[in-house]
Amino acid sequence: MQQLTPAVAAALRETMALAGRGNLAGARAFAEEALQQQGSQGPLHALLGMICCRMGDLASGIGHLREALQTNPDDAVIAGNLITALVDGGRFAEAVEICTPERAGADPSARLWRLRGYALQQLEDHAAAAQAYEHVVAAAPDDFESWNNLGNARVSAEMFDTGIAALERAALLAPGNGPVHMNLAAGLSHSGNLERAADVLKGYTNIVRDDPTALTELTTILRLLSRSAETLATFERLVALCPDNADVLVQLGEEYSANQRPADAEPVFRQALTIDAKHRGAFARLALMLELMNRDAELPALLSQALAAGAEDGAVNFIRVLLCRREKRFEDGLHILEQLPRDIDPVRLSLLEGQFRDRLDDADSAFFAFVGMNEQGKLDPSQPELRAARYRSALQEDMAHVTPQWFAGWPDFHPSDTRPSPAFLVGFPRSGTTLLDTMLMGHPDVQVLEERPTIEKVEEQLGRVGGLADLNERVLTQARDTYFAEVAKHVDYRPGALLVDKSPLHMNKVPVIQRLFPDARFILALRHPCDVVLSCFITSFRLNNAMSNFLDLDTAAQFYDLSFAYWEQCRSVFPVKVHTIFYERMVENSAAELRPLFDYLGLDWREEVLDHRRTATERGLISTASYAQVTEPIYRRATGRWTRYRAHLEPVLPVLRPWADRFGYTI
Numbered sequence: 001m002q003q004l005t006p007a008v009a010a011a012l013r014e015t016m017a018l019a020g021r022g023n024l025a026g027a028r029a030f031a032e033e034a035l036q037q038q039g040s041q042g043p044l045h046a047l048l049g050m051i052c053c054r055m056g057d058l059a060s061g062i063g064h065l066r067e068a069l070q071t072n073p074d075d076a077v078i079a080g081n082l083i084t085a086l087v088d089g090g091r092f093a094e095a096v097e098i099c100t101p102e103r104a105g106a107d108p109s110a111r112l113w114r115l116r117g118y119a120l121q122q123l124e125d126h127a128a129a130a131q132a133y134e135h136v137v138a139a140a141p142d143d144f145e146s147w148n149n150l151g152n153a154r155v156s157a158e159m160f161d162t163g164i165a166a167l168e169r170a171a172l173l174a175p176g177n178g179p180v181h182m183n184l185a186a187g188l189s190h191s192g193n194l195e196r197a198a199d200v201l202k203g204y205t206n207i208v209r210d211d212p213t214a215l216t217e218l219t220t221i222l223r224l225l226s227r228s229a230e231t232l233a234t235f236e237r238l239v240a241l242c243p244d245n246a247d248v249l250v251q252l253g254e255e256y257s258a259n260q261r262p263a264d265a266e267p268v269f270r271q272a273l274t275i276d277a278k279h280r281g282a283f284a285r286l287a288l289m290l291e292l293m294n295r296d297a298e299l300p301a302l303l304s305q306a307l308a309a310g311a312e313d314g315a316v317n318f319i320r321v322l323l324c325r326r327e328k329r330f331e332d333g334l335h336i337l338e339q340l341p342r343d344i345d346p347v348r349l350s351l352l353e354g355q356f357r358d359r360l361d362d363a364d365s366a367f368f369a370f371v372g373m374n375e376q377g378k379l380d381p382s383q384p385e386l387r388a389a390r391y392r393s394a395l396q397e398d399m400a401h402v403t404p405q406w407f408a409g410w411p412d413f414h415p416s417d418t419r420p421s422p423a424f425l426v427g428f429p430r431s432g433t434t435l436l437d438t439m440l441m442g443h444p445d446v447q448v449l450e451e452r453p454t455i456e457k458v459e460e461q462l463g464r465v466g467g468l469a470d471l472n473e474r475v476l477t478q479a480r481d482t483y484f485a486e487v488a489k490h491v492d493y494r495p496g497a498l499l500v501d502k503s504p505l506h507m508n509k510v511p512v513i514q515r516l517f518p519d520a521r522f523i524l525a526l527r528h529p530c531d532v533v534l535s536c537f538i539t540s541f542r543l544n545n546a547m548s549n550f551l552d553l554d555t556a557a558q559f560y561d562l563s564f565a566y567w568e569q570c571r572s573v574f575p576v577k578v579h580t581i582f583y584e585r586m587v588e589n590s591a592a593e594l595r596p597l598f599d600y601l602g603l604d605w606r607e608e609v610l611d612h613r614r615t616a617t618e619r620g621l622i623s624t625a626s627y628a629q630v631t632e633p634i635y636r637r638a639t640g641r642w643t644r645y646r647a648h649l650e651p652v653l654p655v656l657r658p659w660a661d662r663f664g665y666t667i
Contacts, residue, residue, distance in 0.1 A: 008034070008041050015047055024055050042071025046078050049085070058089040069098070076107040083115045087122075095119040104132070110139040117149060126157035137166075144173035148180050151187060160191035171200070178204065178211045185217060190383065192390050197221050198230075205237075212241050212248075219251070224382050226453050226544050228259050229489070246272040250281045257285070258542070260450075260490075262293050273309075280344060283315040287322050296326045314344045321352055330356040346376045351540045358538075363644040370538040374551040377543060384548035388555055391545040392562055395508060398465040399566045402511060407573050409469045413476050413518060419484060421517040422449075422499040423601060426507035427525030428560055429547075430535035432583035436525055437502040439594060442609035447491055448500045455509045457486045458516065468515045480516050498601060505546055508563055510570035522576060523597065524567075527583035528665045529656040530642035530649055533557050557652035564659055584639050 004012075011034035018027035031048040035041060049064030065082035072078055079098065086095040096119045104112035117132035133150035137143060147170035154163030167184040174180050181204040188197035201218040205211060215238045222231040235252040242248045249272040256265035266289060272282040283306050290298050303319045317336050324333030333356045340349055350373035357366035378385055425440075425448075427433050437448045458479050462471065471479075487493065487501075504525070506513065513520050533556050541547035549559040570576060579600040585593040590610050598605050608614075642649060653667055660667045 004043060005038070008038055008044060011038065012043055012047060015044075015051075019051055024051055027051050028055065040067060040071075042068045042078075045071070046075075046081070050081055053081070053085050053088070058085055061085050062089065062091075074106070076103075076109070076112060079103055080107070080111050080115065083112065083119070087115060087119055090122075092119040092122040096123065104135070108139075110136045113139075114146060114149075117146075117153065121149070121153055121156075124156075126153045127159075129153040130157060130159070130163075142173060144170045144177065144180060147173065148183055152183055155187040155190060160187065163187055164191065171204075175204075176208055178208065178214050182214055182217050185221065189221060192387070194221055194225050198225060198227070205234075209237075210241060212238055215241070219255075220382070223255075223542075224387070224544060226456065228255075228453070231255055232259055244275055246276040246279045246282060249275070250279070250285055253282075253285055253289070257289050257292065262289060265289055273305075277309040278306075278311040278315070280312060280315040280318075283311055284318045284345065287319045291322055291326070296322070299323050299326070313339065314341045318344060325352065325355065328359070330359045334360075347373050347540055350376060351538075354538055358641075361644070364648075366538075367645055367648045373540060374537070377540075377548075377551045380543055382543065384543045384551060385555075387545045388548035388551070388559075391549065392555075392559060395562055395566060398508075398511070399562075399569060401466045402566075402569055402573050404573055406469060410515070411469075411472070413473055413515065415477065415480060415517075417477075417480065419480075420498075421520045422487075422501045423521045423523060424506055424513060425500050425502035425504075425523045425525065427504050427527075428507070428532050428536075428563060429504045429541075429550075430532050430539060431504065431525040431527040432581070432586060433502055433504050433525045435583075436523070436581055436586065437500065439590070439609045440500055442611060442614075443598075443603055443606050445497050445603055446500055447494060447497045448502055449487055449491055451503045452486065452490050452501075454483055454486045454501060455503070455506055455512055458483050459509075459512060462512065465511050468511055471515065476516060483516060498603065505563070507567050510567065510574060510576060514570075514574045514576070520577070521601065522578040523601075524578050524580045525583065526580055526663055528640070528642065529560060529659045529663070530653070530665075530667065531640065533560050533652065533656060534642045534645055534649060553649070553652055557655040561655050561659070587639065 011031065015027045015031045015034070018024075018030055028048065028051050031044055031051065035044050035048070038044070045064040046068035049061045049068060052058075052061035052064060062082065062085045065078060065085060068078045069075070069082055083095045083099045086092070086098070096116060099112050099116040099119065101116075104116050107113070113132045113135040117129045117136065120126070120129035120132060130150055130153040133146055133153060136146040137150055140146060147166050151163045151165075151167030151170060154160075154166060157163075164184065164187050167180070167187050170180045171177075171184050181200055185197040185200045188194070188200065198218065198221045201214055201221065205214050205218060208214070215234055219231055219234045219238065222234060232252075232255050235248075235255050238248050239245075239252050249268050253265045253268035253272070256262070256268060266286070269282050269286040269289065272279050273286075276282070283302065287299060287302055290296060290302065299319055299322060303316065303323070306316045306319060317340050321333050321336050321340070324330065324336065334353065337349060337353050337356070342349060350369050354366045354369035354373060357363075357369060425433055425437055437450060440446045441448045461482055462468070462475070462479055487499065491499070493499065500523075507524070510522075533553070536550040536556050537553050539550070541550060543551075546559075550556045571578070579597055581593060581597060591607075594609065595605055598609075657667050
């Protein structure tokens with residue numbers, strides 16, 4: 001260690017005095033002059049390095065601190081200051097090179113372990129960062145920030161169990177800290193435990209009720225869980241906190257629309273426009289909602305409003321594109337799409353481009369537009385591809401339970417209530433279920449419940465499929481009550497009417513439906529497997545766990561194969577009552593295909609059910625991807641569409657061919 005001479009000591013005192021009076025420039029000049037007079041002096045370099053860093057001159061500060069550390073290599077304070085400066089300058093690799101495990105281990109304050117961990121995180125060496133933070137929490141077990149950093153590093157290194165445990169410790173130490181709870185929720189989400197993530201954020205926002213960032217994160221997770229009522233309630237809380245935030249209002253409007261509450265959505269979108277008369281998102285979402293409600297005749301007036309407000313070209317042209325779609329001016333629509341900024345809604349813009357090119361018989365260009373749409377979807381921070389894989393895995397686990405021996409062990413269940421069992425309209429998505437339910441809606445003795453999480457609510461109460469055999473009559477009766485309570489949230493049930501619960505992927509819920517409703521009737525909608533898988537791939541769905549399977553053609557085909565394998569296995573085990581409707585026959589001769597269905601359901605035949613356009617217009621908001629088609633005359637252009645895309649479907653044809661053969665289709 002360099003000896004401190006009286007002259008150097010005096011220079012240090014004067015430099016510190018100048019700095020203490022706030023005269024950093026004078027302190028720096030004095031210290032630099034002292035170095036010229038005294039030669040290289042470690043203490044002066046150390047002090048001057050700190051002053052330069054405080055003045056924002058990191059490069060000079062780092063140079064002086066390096067000189068100081070060479071003179072006093074065992075000084076943890078100098079090392080810490082140099083490493084901090086390197087980190088502040090984004091020179092993380094150099095920081096790690098200096099902040100070795102040996103040097104950090106010699107620092108009793110654990111400061112150097114903290115710095116090493118942070119620098120390693122920035123270099124994305126998360127496993128090594130976690131090892132550094134482990135030393136910190138061992139020395140300071142109540143340091144919630146280091147527990148938080150340790151948890152984040154472990155989660156990033158895919159050490160989910162120990163990472164979440166560390167984040168839970170941080171949350172326990174800091175119950176009112178929003179970032180800690182949001183990190184814990186993010187870790188749980190990445191590990192696939194969305195339910196627990198939602199619970200964490202709900203608990204935190206019940207304590208800290210005025211944190212809009214946490215409420216926003218909670219809405220994202222609740223949406224993924226399809227907890228529509230909770231999502232909506234959380235958005236309403238968020239709007240109460242931020243009533244003048246047009247962006248939040250638009251999100252609330254979107255949620256109202258998704259919950260089939262257009263009467264609530266429309267004023268919210270319009271309120272957003274009173275706050276920001278040019279708001280691009282408000283114009284775009286309001287235009288889409290008018291389309292969904294079959295009020296496209298109002299789009300020209302909305303366009304005029306946008307023009308009068310001086311809205312940016314993106315908002316104006318988005319409305320024009322929707323007008324082109326409705327008016328079937330596809331060439332014009334493509335020309336306008338080229339002028340739209342891609343950030344307005346990259347998924348929807350790619351969807352519109354694909355639809356326009358498809359209608360212009362440019363299948364190859366259309367397909368690549370749809371690929372782009374799905375690639376954008378894959379970027380969603382909720383990791384949709386991972387969630388899709390877990391969904392398929394869970395379906396396979398359920399399927400493994402469904403055997404004749406397992407079913408033979410079910411205790412008999414004879415419901416004591418007088419509520420008739422609903423009919424369940426199922427089928428793989430894009431199989432014509434919306435057209436079919438619209439026709440069923442046209443019958444005065446039918447009530448259709450469209451794609452609501454009725455069975456999912458029951459599953460939350462009952463658990464996974466494997467436990468169905470162990471449920472007693474009391475539990476099953478309560479589960480039926482839960483089902484009908486959920487139905488009552490969405491329809492005003494009419495005594496004597498047949499309730500048709502339409503949710504296509506309830507085809508994967510046969511065991512729980514059979515357990516609750518032993519006399520349930522199913523309506524299976526079928527369509528050519530290739531048309532179905534293609535249609536799912538080229539449709540923009542809300543990316544819940546199931547619909548995330550359609551971001552890739554291979555996984556879409558795998559999901560189709562798995563779903564029908566499970567369906568057929570259930571039919572071989574349970575006494576399933578089912579009537580099949582073929583989409584192609586329904587569009588060819590609706591009456592001939594539907595009359596046997598009405599006989600099966602015990603309904604008299606009514607010719608008015610064939611007027612699906614009137615029914616669709618009267619029903620208002622249609623929340624499914626088929627909203628535009630069901631207001632048109634029945635058309636056949638979607639039948640056999642897959643043949644135009646055959647070259648792109650070739651990789652999945654071996655998966656789909658057995659099902660095509662089974663259902664009487666050709667490939």
